[in-house]
Amino acid sequence: MIRALVAVVLVAAAPLARAADPAADAARSYRIDTQGSTTEVKxxxxxxLVLAIVPxxxxxxxxxxxxxxTLExxxxxxxxTSLGHKDAQDPKAEAPRFEVPFVASAAGKQEAKAKLDFFICSDQWCVKQTRDVAVAVNVK
Known part of the structure; x- marks a missing residue:
């Protein structure tokens, strides 16, 4: 009898446990896209360098x-080397896209790194996100 009661409680609580983790939901609700970045240049x-937060x-x-x-x-x-809302292609977009020009100063395999800090929100939650992204550039 007790086992049956425990099983019922666990089954009933499972959806609540999944719904109660906004951080996990937020982390799965978008991707960082670098498509369109220059990856080869003389x-x-x-x-x-292109960075987009895509819901x-x-x-x-x-x-x-x-x-x-923050870029390096x-x-x-x-x-x-530092961007905010105002630097987006469309500052009011729900999926901001940033384009940063660069000059290739040294030959070889180079890399641009970005640290993104932002808030992703749904109707139920708003969670701060921090992501690191790197874009490789082959300079000939």
Whole structure:
């Protein structure tokens, strides 16, 4: 009898446990896209680093909450190393996209790194996210 009662309680609580983890839901609700970034360029040539926060479900990047992207690169000279909402292609977009020009300053396999801090939100939650992204650039 007790085992049956415990089983019923566990089965009833399972959906609540899944629904009660906004951090896990938030982490699965978007992806960081670098498609469109220049991945091959001649030394001294110009390229573009592209970063987009792409919602996969019914979520959005909160337009008033802090959004900061810190960039660093080895062998590439970036036009900007710090980005915020105002730097997005469309600052009011629910899926902000950023394009940062660069000049390839050294030949070889180079890399641009980005640290993204932002808030992803649904109708039920709003959770801060921090993601690191790297884009490889082959400079000839």
């Amino acid at each position: 030394a001294g040539g110009k390229g573009t 996969l479900e019914k979520v959005h990047v909160h337009p008033q909450a802090p959004l900061k992207i 690169a080895r062998g590439l000279t970036l036009a900007k």
